[in-house]
Amino acid sequence: MSAYAELMAFQRQTEALAQIAGRLGWDQETMMPAGAAEQRAEEIAALETVLHARRSDPRLAGWIEDAVALDEVSHANLRLIRRQHDRAVRVPAHLAAEIARVTSLAQGIWAGARRSEDVAAFLPILSDVVRLRREEGQALARGGDPYDALLAGYEPGTTTGQLQAMFGALRPRLVALRAAVLEAPEPAPLRGTFPEAGQIALATEIARAFGYDLNRGRIDKAVHPFSSGSGNDVRITTRTDPADPFNCLYSTIHEVGHAAYEQGVAGVHLLTPVGQGASMGVHESQSRILENQIGRSRAFTGWIFGRMRSLFGDFGIDSAEAFHRAVNRVARGYIRTEADEVQYNLHVLLRFDLEQALMRGDLTTGDLEAAWNDRFRSDFGYAVDRPSNGVLQDVHWAVGLFGYFPTYTLGNVHAGCLHAAMRHDLPDLDADLARGDPSRAMQWLRARVHQHGSLRLPRATIAHATGHDPDEGPLLDYLEAKFTDLYAL
Amino acid sequence: MSAYAELMAFQRQTEALAQIAGRLGWDQETMMPAGAAEQRAEEIAALETVLHARRSDPRLAGWIEDAVALDEVSHANLRLIRRQHDRAVRVPAHLAAEIARVTSLAQGIWAGARRSEDVAAFLPILSDVVRLRREEGQALARGGDPYDALLAGYEPGTTTGQLQAMFGALRPRLVALRAAVLEAPEPAPLRGTFPEAGQIALATEIARAFGYDLNRGRIDKAVHPFSSGSGNDVRITTRTDPADPFNCLYSTIHEVGHAAYEQGVAGVHLLTPVGQGASMGVHESQSRILENQIGRSRAFTGWIFGRMRSLFGDFGIDSAEAFHRAVNRVARGYIRTEADEVQYNLHVLLRFDLEQALMRGDLTTGDLEAAWNDRFRSDFGYAVDRPSNGVLQDVHWAVGLFGYFPTYTLGNVHAGCLHAAMRHDLPDLDADLARGDPSRAMQWLRARVHQHGSLRLPRATIAHATGHDPDEGPLLDYLEAKFTDLYAL
Incomplete structure (x- = not known):
């Protein structure tokens, strides 16, 4: 199997797991019973840990280096995988898992605070989210601007x-x-x-x-x-x-x-x-x-x-x-x-x-x-x-x-x-x-x-x-x- | 961290991922749009691959050997993890993934065949399921009876x-x-x-x-x-x-x-x-x-x-x-x-x-x-x-x-x-x-x-x-x- 084929077979499973993570998010907002919130946070954190490990997998660098892009599509796939890998290796696994866990919890707390018009009830967990994402932005930016680095996660190539x-x-x-x-x-x-x-x-x-x-x-x-x-x-x-x-x-x-x-x-x-x-x-x-x-x-x-x-x-x-x-x-x-x-x-x-x-x-x-x-x-x-x-x-x-x-x-x-x-x-x-x-x-x-x-x-x-x-x-x-x-x- | 604590931290993520797999099964039977069936089969196969890799992770054997059960609960957890690990290492990863993929697909085909009273429409995929599970039973039984080995998956200690x-x-x-x-x-x-x-x-x-x-x-x-x-x-x-x-x-x-x-x-x-x-x-x-x-x-x-x-x-x-x-x-x-x-x-x-x-x-x-x-x-x-x-x-x-x-x-x-x-x-x-x-x-x-x-x-x-x-x-x-x-x- 060529390096590109190996890379894409591995990536395909990563994409499938990312779809599952998205579906869990959907479930949380539409179907999940309220009492499941803490357990769900732990489930999502486990899946994000798996995703992060795959995106920062040490084999990726070699595959990316050896892969030959034969057309526009494979060129684009390589570009996208390289970018995702570059970003993933900059963020420690424990930080990625902690962000997943805390943001999953924060969602329910935000909804409760919004219902009861209680900003104070939301602030402690928001502080955690801000601190964690700022830490992530700093890790991604490597001395550059943390906000720029986070923005690039949503809008590549824009400052x-x-x-x-x-x-x-x-x-x-x-x-x-x-x-x-x-x-x-x-x-x-x-x-x-x-x-x-x-x-x-x-x-x-x-x-x-x-x-x-x-x-x-x-x-x-x-x-x-x-x-x-x-x-x-x-x-x-x-x-x-x-x-x-x-x-x-x-x-x-x-x-x-x-x-x-x-x-x-x-x-x-x-x-x-x-x-x-x-x-x-x-x-x-x-x-x-x-x-x-x-x-x-x-x-x-x-x-x-x-x-x-x-x-x-x-x-x-x-x-x-x-x-x-x-x-x-x-x-x-x-x-x-x-x-x-x-x-x-x-x-x-x-x-x-x-x-x-x-x-x-x-x-x-x-x-x-x-x-x-x-x-x-x-x-x-x-x-x-x-x-x-x-x-x-x-x-x-x-x-x-x-x-x-x-x-x-x-x-x-x-x-x-x-x-x-x-x-x-x-x-x-x-x-x-x-x-x-x-x-x-x-x-x-x-x-x-x-x-x-x-x-x-x-x-x-x-x-x-x-x-x-x-x-x-x-x-x-x-x-x-x-x-x-x-x-x- | 003790071997038991390390083992349980690892196992906790495995259990969380297994809960996600169960939730996907629920979604498939209650919420999933019909046109998503093939994609879902691939998603479940990816997650089962992850689960299988964790259950057969080479570190488990060492942790299990070194772990000390201090009470009835830790003794039971060790027994259950050991059993799951013993079973997982007997089943090749590609077989576990293939079973997950095919059974996910088969479910939709069965529902359609049942609606249209068409046994013939169900038989090809059922043959695949039988062949794969028989293969799994043989791998688990290591020369013993394949049915016995599958039964033990649901009812440990019963022949x-x-x-x-x-x-x-x-x-x-x-x-x-x-x-x-x-x-x-x-x-x-x-x-x-x-x-x-x-x-x-x-x-x-x-x-x-x-x-x-x-x-x-x-x-x-x-x-x-x-x-x-x-x-x-x-x-x-x-x-x-x-x-x-x-x-x-x-x-x-x-x-x-x-x-x-x-x-x-x-x-x-x-x-x-x-x-x-x-x-x-x-x-x-x-x-x-x-x-x-x-x-x-x-x-x-x-x-x-x-x-x-x-x-x-x-x-x-x-x-x-x-x-x-x-x-x-x-x-x-x-x-x-x-x-x-x-x-x-x-x-x-x-x-x-x-x-x-x-x-x-x-x-x-x-x-x-x-x-x-x-x-x-x-x-x-x-x-x-x-x-x-x-x-x-x-x-x-x-x-x-x-x-x-x-x-x-x-x-x-x-x-x-x-x-x-x-x-x-x-x-x-x-x-x-x-x-x-x-x-x-x-x-x-x-x-x-x-x-x-x-x-x-x-x-x-x-x-x-x-x-x-x-x-x-x-x-x-x-x-x-x-x-x-x-x-x-």
Whole structure:
């Protein structure tokens, strides 16, 4: 057997075990009985120990050195395995296991603290998570910046400095747009209650319309919507709010964007490093283009309006145009996942700056809530009213995802680029969307992005799909045009 | 760190990984999308490869040799680890992985073949499973009997010959009892339909009454009811038949018997070898004493009768006594899991003899259906009408469980012993059961059996609980007394 074949046989088992770890995460959020939390933490730690041992296995270096890449795919697989190995050998096994154990525990503690609005109950374990991930970042960075090193785990080939520059270019135009929109008259909101069964039924109908294959996936409820798994077992979760059907519908479309990406990778890449999305930022572009540029378009909301009228009767909105404005309503709020397209990135930038400070030791967890609340008041103009609307709203830090938040805004930037290219190629797409049929958009994404998985680096993935390097211009142009029109600015 | 401490730290991770493997099995039967079957087979094979490597790890032999058992618990843990290690080193890693992969695949194929009554669709993969497990049995037996070696995996310290002798003593008195009962007038069956929601609600109420802790477990639906997991995550499944509520209720009580055993092991044994049921036969005694000796008693069925009347209204049975007869109705049938206490063991003996022949090469899978049907006609007096009522009714052989079936009858024998001892200690138990309260029976089982886990060998576990070595006498005495009374023989 060639060195490459040996390497890939070994790696295939590692990928399979990583899928199992992902499924345990899914189970924990959807099915696991509450009393199993501590035992589960120990189970996940054991599996992470196995994964870490495989990723830092001493045989890998030799195989990687001897392996010959005969084509683009094997070249990419070698690149990805080498990167994973380089990162794994820098992190001691006991640290990897401890991170897995503590973050598994922290998730349940966060959920309890969020329910009872009790920041203090969350801080001790958050301090442990911050300390452990900082230690990991330092081990990875070998004298460099720990935050940069953690970011590279989600977005290979991107530095904190690059993101700061991009976000710096975004901010003034977003701030100006937000100010103008919030001075205009507010659109009417939906009224009434929307039974859970109807929301789930419509969300499932829309998920199917976007090509989500329920023979290779499933939809369940969870506190925080997420997508999980690769290949032929890609599951999503959603949540329902009887007063706000958009929470369920648009979080479902969002997670379907992630899931369709994973389901759309060519089958030949199954359980190989290439067989997954290229990065969190590219992943987020798939969820956001479905959720926003397509899902919140005038054409597609026109179709959703009809379906909602037939499912829920009268809900206080009497035209497709008023419904489109309600879907795209910009209003005061606290929650990132419920934020409109104009304000969303301001939520992300807040977290991006705070988590850099936490990782660099410039901010302690004891000061985190105050720092959050100060920054929020400064950016949004009003105070956080309770922790579940502030520092306790996201699960990310509880599970150790430092360096992850900025990939949300990067995803929006990528979605802007992809959307401009897609509309150029499919000038009559709106006629399809008005019939509730996004299949040509999905075919475009599958051909340009999904099927290739991690064949190319993240920026090259977007450049391959659009014909040019990604930049923030198309997203800003799209947002300004859309909201100037909607709010008659 | 002492050799024993090192060994136990290593073993603890192995136990945690084994819990994960069990959870994947649960997921496959309850949640997994159908299209994930092949990928899942590969995932399970990867995890089984890891488990096998750990169980045959060369360091174990040294640790086991150097370890000093300071008390009864450490002595038992050493015995269990040594036994697992001895078995693991006899089975080549590639064979263990192949068995995991093929049995994972076979499960889905069996379910499809059962749905479409298509034995031929199942035979090719069954042949693979038989060949692989036979190969494993031969590797384990090292020249001895392969079936004996597989049986020892489920029932340590018990030989095929011992079971043949015990079953030989059971058979004549069961055959005589069955003949007498089937000549007597048949009790009236239930009439009407029983909505699924009501069945699940009552099953859950009964599960709680038997002490099943839903904070450390959950109940889902599956084709074949089962219990899964140890410690603080012990899940059960059930199924419903709108015409036959006893299917759901009594399969739930049965699985609660298994689950309460695992949940009842003392917490100090969590994720150690002692921290699980002592054997399949002892496990089955816990499920059967709840299902039959307690659950089908006159006192407890009187309480169920009242609950069913209030949930389902009139179902054609007008007294608790008639209901007790309906619950314990002995009638012609095909399905082991639906069989009454009189005939159940005849179903098991059929499988016991056929699987011995398969494992010894005296019977091919091509001849299996005919052999099943011949034996069935000879034991039961009428022909199998379709494969789902015959050779396709049980999942066991698809998942490779050769040597497992006889532990069902052994469990009934043990249940007979335990029940006699329990009634001696709790002479007024029926007054509790008539109120739907089996808690004193559960306390007795917890104190005598559950809390000790695998501290003692299977026969010693029963002897410790009852004060004498297990034998088939109490089961036969109980059955003859109960059915002579019920059928006025």
